Amino acid sequence: MFQQQNQTAMQQTPFPEDAWANTVLCDLKRVVREYATAATESSCPEVRKMFTSLTNSTLQMQGELFNAMQQANMYTEPSPALRQDIQKNIASFQQKQQQTQQFLHQRMSGQAAQPPMQPQAQSQQPYMQPQMHSPQQYVQPQIPQPLQDHQRQHFYS
Amino acid sequence: MLQPLTGKEIQYISDSMTNEDLLMKQCACMATSVGNAGVSQLASRMVMNHQQNYATLLNSLYQHQTMAPSSPQS
Numbered sequence: 001m002f003q004q005q006n007q008t009a010m011q012q013t014p015f016p017e018d019a020w021a022n023t024v025l026c027d028l029k030r031v032v033r034e035y036a037t038a039a040t041e042s043s044c045p046e047v048r049k050m051f052t053s054l055t056n057s058t059l060q061m062q063g064e065l066f067n068a069m070q071q072a073n074m075y076t077e078p079s080p081a082l083r084q085d086i087q088k089n090i091a092s093f094q095q096k097q098q099q100t101q102q103f104l105h106q107r108m109s110g111q112a113a114q115p116p117m118q119p120q121a122q123s124q125q126p127y128m129q130p131q132m133h134s135p136q137q138y139v140q141p142q143i144p145q146p147l148q149d150h151q152r153q154h155f156y157s
Numbered sequence: 158m159l160q161p162l163t164g165k166e167i168q169y170i171s172d173s174m175t176n177e178d179l180l181m182k183q184c185a186c187m188a189t190s191v192g193n194a195g196v197s198q199l200a201s202r203m204v205m206n207h208q209q210n211y212a213t214l215l216n217s218l219y220q221h222q223t224m225a226p227s228s229p230q231s
Contacts, residue, residue, distance in 0.1 A: 015186075017192055020183065020187035021187055021191060024180065024187055024200070027176070027180055028180070030176075031173075031176050034169075034176065035173065038169035038170075042169070043163055044160040044161075044166060044221075045158065046159050046220075047162065050217055051173075054173070054210055054214075057206065061203055061206055064199060065199060065203070068195050068196045069196065072193040072195060072196050074193070074196070
């Protein structure tokens with residue numbers, strides 16, 4: 001009896017059209033992650049290349065579907081992050097950056113360690129900073145050489 | 158250069174083919190049930206993309222078939 005009612009309800013209520021798009025969007029996001037994992041776990045270079053290409057093509061499709069859903073008002077925008085949250089993160093990670101630079105300087109004393117870059121206030125290009133990884137600024141870390149006695153003291157001071 | 162597939166790679170390929178198979182069916186349903194023309198057309202295009210991805214994965218299995226050992230290796 002209950003089963004019959006259930007079957008009738010299923011026949012009468014179609015799967016909402018927005019739900020299809022959301023289901024596919026979620027699955028595309030999951031598949032992008034799985035392809036990326038598969039690429040990192042592949043030992044055959046050809047298989048790695050295939051999974052890398054599949055990651056990119058799926059990522060492309062996911063982006064296109066997201067844009068189409070946004071244009072069709074099928075996607076609810078999340079509320080924007082508050083300015084104080086961004087400022088809190090900047091302060092926290094600036095401190096972390098300084099600590100890491102200090103650590104790198106100590107570990108690699110005698111080799112080229114870059115001073116931390118200070119982001120400029122009121123910049124119009126937030127994504128340009130800090131420019132730690134630009135080709136001009138970034139110095140590839142080298143394998144540490146055995147330390148001299150005067151350098152060794154530096155670790156424990 | 159092709160190397161014999163590992164057990165892990167086979168597992169990822171087979172999982173991926175299951176995913177692609179599911180996605181092409183879902184996209185076909187989406188193409189016919191969504192009212193918005195843009196989303197519907199995109200869904201039809203995605204069906205073909207997933208078919209292509211499935212074929213790529215299947216092709217990689219064919220390519221590795223000949224170089225795979227027929228008995229377990231140490």
